[in-house]
Amino acid sequence: MNRQFAAATFGALIYFGCVIPLSAAEYEALRQKMVREVIAASGNSPPGASIVAAMEKVERHRFVPAWLSIFAYRNHPLPIGHGQTISQPLIVARMTELLKLKKDDKVLEIGTGSGYQAAVLAEIAKSVYTIEIIEPLANEAARRFQSLGYDNVKTRIGDGYYGWPEAAPFDAILVTAAASHVPPPLLKQLKPGGRMVVPLGAPFMTQYLMLVEKQPDGSVTTRQIVPVRFVPLRGGH
Numbered sequence: 001m002n003r004q005f006a007a008a009t010f011g012a013l014i015y016f017g018c019v020i021p022l023s024a025a026e027y028e029a030l031r032q033k034m035v036r037e038v039i040a041a042s043g044n045s046p047p048g049a050s051i052v053a054a055m056e057k058v059e060r061h062r063f064v065p066a067w068l069s070i071f072a073y074r075n076h077p078l079p080i081g082h083g084q085t086i087s088q089p090l091i092v093a094r095m096t097e098l099l100k101l102k103k104d105d106k107v108l109e110i111g112t113g114s115g116y117q118a119a120v121l122a123e124i125a126k127s128v129y130t131i132e133i134i135e136p137l138a139n140e141a142a143r144r145f146q147s148l149g150y151d152n153v154k155t156r157i158g159d160g161y162y163g164w165p166e167a168a169p170f171d172a173i174l175v176t177a178a179a180s181h182v183p184p185p186l187l188k189q190l191k192p193g194g195r196m197v198v199p200l201g202a203p204f205m206t207q208y209l210m211l212v213e214k215q216p217d218g219s220v221t222t223r224q225i226v227p228v229r230f231v232p233l234r235g236g237h
């Protein structure tokens with residue numbers, strides 16, 4: 001069967017709504033393969049054991065629209081509606097690795113989206129606070145956390161630029177939308193000795209993943225890690 005024919009057949013199956021879902025064992029095999037691909041693509045910054053275990057466990061196919069679930073274990077971003085995307089697994093691994101999480105950590109995520117990254121964080125850290133500005137995405141993610149039993153994840157609808165002051169300070173902060181600058185409220189809510197990972201850059205221009213470290217004495221160091229492409233951080237700031 002040539003590729004075009006396969007693609008056309010597949011498209012027709014999707015169109016007529018008769019895609020047969022894969023079995024749990026098939027998803028599991030694809031998930032293992034995705035994690036191996038992520039490790040291979042990580043080069044000399046491979047994800048640690050706790051991240052590998054988390055990504056082997058979290059069922060990414062439950063975080064994408066049903067019609068895309070068969071593509072969930074490709075190392076690609078995918079659309080999740082409202083013009084937003086679930087991040088590429090390689091980037092999820094890289095950002096999580098940069099946070100150097102410990103199991104007692106309290107983590108803040110800005111940009112819940114599908115909830116996949118928050119679920120990976122929740123497998124490793126003690127608690128995750130995640131903020132999403134688009135209400136239907138936030139509600140959908142909250143339902144997912146509940147049905148998948150992630151009771152250590154707390155969700156909020158709002159502009160994550162301002163963080164979650166009542167729950168601060170955080171051991172680690174992860175921003176999953178591109179900002180033009182490090183949001184000062186987030187820096188304030190980071191514990192001394194804590195780490196923040198944030199993509200910086202203008203929308204549709206080259207953005208860089210930045211590692212921001214607050215030293216125990218309160219001083220801040222910033223390091224540019226890799227070029228990335230994220231949807232812009234929205235909001236009124």
Ligand code: SAH
Nearest residue numbers: 086111113114116117133160176233234235
């Ligand atoms: N972490 C997500 C992917 C994030 S895509 C996942 O694992 O699926 C970026 C998300 O950030 C989008 O859902 C977008 O709506 C959200 N976002 C953008 N600006 C925001 C803001 N100011 N506050 C909170 N969320 C924001």
